[in-house]
Amino acid sequence: MEDTEHENLDGTASQHINGLLGSGMPPATIKSKEGYLANTTCTGTNPVLVDRVDQGTQTHIRCFSPQLCIDLVDTLSDEQITGELARIHDDIGAFIETRCTKKKRENSLKQHFKHVLMTDGDTLTKRLNHLTLNFSRHVGEANSQMEELKKNIDAAQTLIADLQAPVTVPERGDNTLISSPAPPLSPSGTPCSSLKQGNPCPYELYEGNPFGEFTADILDSVTDYDRDFGNRKTAYYGELPYKYGGSHHKARDIVSNPYLKSIIDKLKQLPDLPVSSNSFLVTKYDSNNANIPPHSDNEPSIDPSSSILTITLGGPRPVVFRRKPPGEYEKVSITPEHGSLYIMSRSSQRYFDHSVPRISREEFKGTRISITCRTLDDNEFQVKISES
Numbered sequence: 001m002e003d004t005e006h007e008n009l010d011g012t013a014s015q016h017i018n019g020l021l022g023s024g025m026p027p028a029t030i031k032s033k034e035g036y037l038a039n040t041t042c043t044g045t046n047p048v049l050v051d052r053v054d055q056g057t058q059t060h061i062r063c064f065s066p067q068l069c070i071d072l073v074d075t076l077s078d079e080q081i082t083g084e085l086a087r088i089h090d091d092i093g094a095f096i097e098t099r100c101t102k103k104k105r106e107n108s109l110k111q112h113f114k115h116v117l118m119t120d121g122d123t124l125t126k127r128l129n130h131l132t133l134n135f136s137r138h139v140g141e142a143n144s145q146m147e148e149l150k151k152n153i154d155a156a157q158t159l160i161a162d163l164q165a166p167v168t169v170p171e172r173g174d175n176t177l178i179s180s181p182a183p184p185l186s187p188s189g190t191p192c193s194s195l196k197q198g199n200p201c202p203y204e205l206y207e208g209n210p211f212g213e214f215t216a217d218i219l220d221s222v223t224d225y226d227r228d229f230g231n232r233k234t235a236y237y238g239e240l241p242y243k244y245g246g247s248h249h250k251a252r253d254i255v256s257n258p259y260l261k262s263i264i265d266k267l268k269q270l271p272d273l274p275v276s277s278n279s280f281l282v283t284k285y286d287s288n289n290a291n292i293p294p295h296s297d298n299e300p301s302i303d304p305s306s307s308i309l310t311i312t313l314g315g316p317r318p319v320v321f322r323r324k325p326p327g328e329y330e331k332v333s334i335t336p337e338h339g340s341l342y343i344m345s346r347s348s349q350r351y352f353d354h355s356v357p358r359i360s361r362e363e364f365k366g367t368r369i370s371i372t373c374r375t376l377d378d379n380e381f382q383v384k385i386s387e388s
């Protein structure tokens with residue numbers, strides 16, 4: 001900080017010592033003639049300079065202390081006071097004439113240092129405000145950089161998960177799922193026939209309708225939906241919380257929904273289908289407008305080796321799969337029947353998205369409820385039940 005000009009009490013201008021406490025600046029020297037207070041040869045130790053440690057830089061500094069000056073005025077001799085005043089006032093003759101008594105001169109000197117003290121106080125406040133402002137700006141910038149970093153980490157984790165997932169490069173004309181184990185295919189014809197030859201199929205149908213004995217109506221009546229997305233309602237059950245696309249579901253024990261549990265128990269007993277799912281999302285499509293937009297189930301929280309199994313109960317709704325660019329934007333759709341199960345691999349999410357689009361009123365044949373089962377990874381992206 002530079003030395004500042006300030007008005008003396010009597011209206012004359014003089015530079016004053018401006019070694020701000022804590023400012024880290026070296027103490028300024030008194031302007032022309034050295035006064036008694038700051039004159040080391042006079043006092044031996046230069047008492048108006050105090051040692052401080054600057055908090056910002058942790059450096060040791062010597063600061064001018066106007067308060068110490070005020071305290072010392074009482075100890076000065078007449079001659080010393082006059083010397084100090086001479087340092088402050090250019091026209092000392094005129095000054096002495098108007099303030100003749102020693103007491104008055106003492107007071108004048110004290111006033112001078114009080115003024116310095118206050119001016120320094122103001123400067124300090126301004127500087128502090130300035131620093132606070134700068135600091136908040138830096139904190140703001142750091143926060144947005146942190147957000148950006150989090151997004152990048154998420155994206156990187158997804159990429160790593162995708163790369164680590166077992167990918168079976170399909171033979172030309174091989175329309176099987178992009179991972180093993182492959183469950184039995186539906187006898188109802190070859191799926192994915194509309195995909196270009198050589199492109200792997202994003203789903204596989206489990207043979208038959210293993211969940212035909214269950215009903216959408218009963219499941220609906222016993223299910224406590226925890227999210228209403230406007231276009232669909234969902235209820236989540238699982239031992240870990242589940243986070244996707246800006247939504248967050250708390251962990252909820254599936255035993256609280258015995259009907260759903262009996263459906264999952266059945267799923268776990270299906271032959272040729274090892275199920276390690278620990279996360280169950282019930283989604284209700286109760287009108288022609290109900291839908292889920294195109295998306296991929298590619299959250300880092302889903303175990304890279306997880307299969308994504310979807311059980312359908314109730315009315316038919318087409319599920320559309322699209323091959324992601326680069327390449328052709330091919331579409332393939334299925335209409336899973338009541339009681340059926342379709343399976344996607346986690347790795348297929350890298351190549352395809354899927355959706356349940358709106359349909360016309362005429363096409364709507366009743367509420368569809370799907371149960372999507374996934375294996376969530378108990379990794380850093382998940383908060384344990386106890387913390388949720």
Ligand SMILES: O=C(O)CCC(=O)C(=O)O
Pocket residue numbers: 281283292297310319354355356370372
């Ligand atoms: O209802 C369906 O078949 C799809 C549900 C789905 O894609 C999801 O929950 O991520």
Ligand SMILES: [Fe+2]
Pocket residue numbers: 295296297354
């Ligand atoms: Fe999905």
